[in-house]
Amino acid sequence: MQTTETETVVKPINCSHYINGKYVPSSNGKTFENVNPATEEVLGVVAEGGKEEVDQAVKSAKKALKGEWSTLPLRKRSAIVRKIGDLILERKSELATLESLDTGKPLWLSKSVDIDRAAYNFHFFADYMISVGTESYQQDDIAIHYAVRRPTGVVGLINPWNLPLLLMTWKLAPALAAGNTVVMKPSEVTPMTATVLAEICTEAGVPDGVVNMVHGFGETGAAITSHEDVDAIAFTGETITGSAIMKSAAPTLKKLSFELGGKNPNIIFGDADLDDVIETTMKSSFINQGEVCLCGSRIYVERSIYDEFLNRFVAKTKELKVGDPFDETTNVGALVSEEHYNKVLSYLDIAKEEGGTFLTGGKAADIEKGFYVEPTIITGLGKESRCVREEIFGPVVTVIPFDTEEEVMEQVNGTHYGLSASLWTSDIKRATRLSAQIEAGMVWVNTWFLRDLRTPFGGMKHSGIGREGGAHSFDFYSELTNVTVKL
Numbered sequence: 258m259q260t261t262e263t264e265t266v267v268k269p270i271n272c273s274h275y276i277n278g279k280y281v282p283s284s285n286g287k288t289f290e291n292v293n294p295a296t297e298e299v300l301g302v303v304a305e306g307g308k309e310e311v312d313q314a315v316k317s318a319k320k321a322l323k324g325e326w327s328t329l330p331l332r333k334r335s336a337i338v339r340k341i342g343d344l345i346l347e348r349k350s351e352l353a354t355l356e357s358l359d360t361g362k363p364l365w366l367s368k369s370v371d372i373d374r375a376a377y378n379f380h381f382f383a384d385y386m387i388s389v390g391t392e393s394y395q396q397d398d399i400a401i402h403y404a405v406r407r408p409t410g411v412v413g414l415i416n417p418w419n420l421p422l423l424l425m426t427w428k429l430a431p432a433l434a435a436g437n438t439v440v441m442k443p444s445e446v447t448p449m450t451a452t453v454l455a456e457i458c459t460e461a462g463v464p465d466g467v468v469n470m471v472h473g474f475g476e477t478g479a480a481i482t483s484h485e486d487v488d489a490i491a492f493t494g495e496t497i498t499g500s501a502i503m504k505s506a507a508p509t510l511k512k513l514s515f516e517l518g519g520k521n522p523n524i525i526f527g528d529a530d531l532d533d534v535i536e537t538t539m540k541s542s543f544i545n546q547g548e549v550c551l552c553g554s555r556i557y558v559e560r561s562i563y564d565e566f567l568n569r570f571v572a573k574t575k576e577l578k579v580g581d582p583f584d585e586t587t588n589v590g591a592l593v594s595e596e597h598y599n600k601v602l603s604y605l606d607i608a609k610e611e612g613g614t615f616l617t618g619g620k621a622a623d624i625e626k627g628f629y630v631e632p633t634i635i636t637g638l639g640k641e642s643r644c645v646r647e648e649i650f651g652p653v654v655t656v657i658p659f660d661t662e663e664e665v666m667e668q669v670n671g672t673h674y675g676l677s678a679s680l681w682t683s684d685i686k687r688a689t690r691l692s693a694q695i696e697a698g699m700v701w702v703n704t705w706f707l708r709d710l711r712t713p714f715g716g717m718k719h720s721g722i723g724r725e726g727g728a729h730s731f732d733f734y735s736e737l738t739n740v741t742v743k744l
């Protein structure tokens with residue numbers, strides 16, 4: 258048991274690897290410190306895995322692949338997958354606290370988004386796996402063709418720090434539902450909730466060896482992606498890391514699913530409902546400190562409403578409270594790490610050099626300890642600006658006016674990214690016309706981040722390869738064999 262919860266106090270945990278149903282340290286005893294980004298205090302230590310631990314985890318997963326998990330009757334496996342979700346909800350306050358300690362995000366957000374959605378990821382795929390089918394065709398009186406599914410195999414799940422439990426479970430739930438065994442690697446920056454999740458899986462009835470976890474840095478991830486007995490890699494994180502993983506996975510020809518960076522546009526036309534626009538743009542700009550791959554960090558506003566939009570958006574942003582993640586009135590918590598904080602601040606310097614005007618923020622928040630940045634709205638930057646083109650991944654947005662559809666669409670599609678977009682107009686014809694033109698895996702019309710887990714989720718261009726969600730996840734985590742029976 259690695260966690261301690263009383264009625265009101267949840268203590269941070271030290272994080273070990275999880276191999277074959279047991280917490281284990283690194284064989285050389287190596288650890289690194291886990292730092293609370295809101296206070297800069299050390300939360301505990303994390304085992305640092307290397308090739309040896311990855312090898313043990315992969316061996317354990319490979320052995321378990323031949324065990325009962327993948328052949329359990331569907332209903333039994335589904336019940337275990339569901340139970341994981343139930344146990345996550347039972348331990349919600351503990352998991353939410355650990356998530357906020359690790360990431361610096363407000364506790365109310367961990368509770369209402371991260372942990373609830375983590376549980377729902379299991380509940381959703383427990384239901385989905387019962388009804389998922391395969392193709393079959395009758396070819397005249399010559400033959401019947403039907404496809405059967407089998408698990409993809411040993412899958413490496415590699416995740417970032419922004420939504421640690423939500424994103425790990427978004428991969429783990431369908432992987433387990435489809436009968437795979439896994440080696441998870443959480444981000445080195447946010448290791449705590451995945452550590453608890455491993456134990457929860459065992460408690461729910463997942464056999465030993467099916468869920469394994471190795472902590473560590475990029476080299477640990479690389480040991481997973483290059484391992485010859487790992488059959489597939491599901492990765493969420495930075496585009497450049499996706500490219501490195503592709504290279505390292507190439508010699509062993511692994512199946513890959515990538516959800517990568519974004520620089521998502523919000524496109525706001527003059528006929529949109531401005532109350533809705535403002536309320537949603539506040540979220541799409543600053544929720545989770547702007548550390549969501551789907552955040553709309555490039556805001557394009559039709560000139561007819563540009564001034565009114567800015568006045569209202571700036572006024573609302575000035576009301577945001579930055580500070581202690583455990584204060585329930587906090588809107589924006591700490592950025593996840595000193596390294597990331599420095600990266601975000603460096604973009605504020607770039608914005609200054611590029612001639613941008615800060616309408617709010619533009620600097621670190623005046624808080625003695627911790628990695629806090631003020632919500633920042635920048636105007637006056639052109640389409641070549643690095644702040645407009647590159648993923649900052651913090652509470653920083655640029656706002657640019659436009660006059661015509663053609664002009665805005667050129668800018669919208671003018672980056673290498675293609676993850677999501679949020680389009681605001683009351684003209685349904687314009688909405689459907691532009692949605693088809695936007696080079697993004699997901700377009701939200703008059704809304705943002707409205708999720709249905711059956712829908713295809715992922716990006717095009719440098720924002721990803723493949724889609725997750727419903728059938729898309731299931732196809733990635735299973736292999737199809739087509740059987741042809743001659744009549």
Ligand SMILES: NC(=O)C1=CN([C@@H]2O[C@H](COP(=O)(O)OP(=O)(O)OC[C@H]3O[C@@H](n4cnc5c(N)ncnc54)[C@H](O)[C@@H]3O)[C@@H](O)[C@H]2O)C=CC1
Nearest residue numbers: 416417443444474475478479494495498501517518550650
């Ligand atoms: N979904 C998204 O779009 C996200 C984008 N980011 C962006 O990425 C930047 C860096 O964030 P990180 O979490 O450090 O992203 P990252 O892509 O460096 O790391 C994500 C995961 O990949 C692992 N990793 C790193 N190098 C690896 C390699 N060569 N082989 C295998 N695994 C490797 C890391 O240890 C971590 O578990 C952020 O500043 C942000 O701009 C970060 C989080 C999510």
Ligand SMILES: O=C(O)/C=C/C=C(\O)C(=O)O
Nearest residue numbers: 419427516549550551708
């Ligand atoms: O699956 C979701 O609803 C959210 C996904 C968010 C990311 O992938 C991200 O921020 O990296």
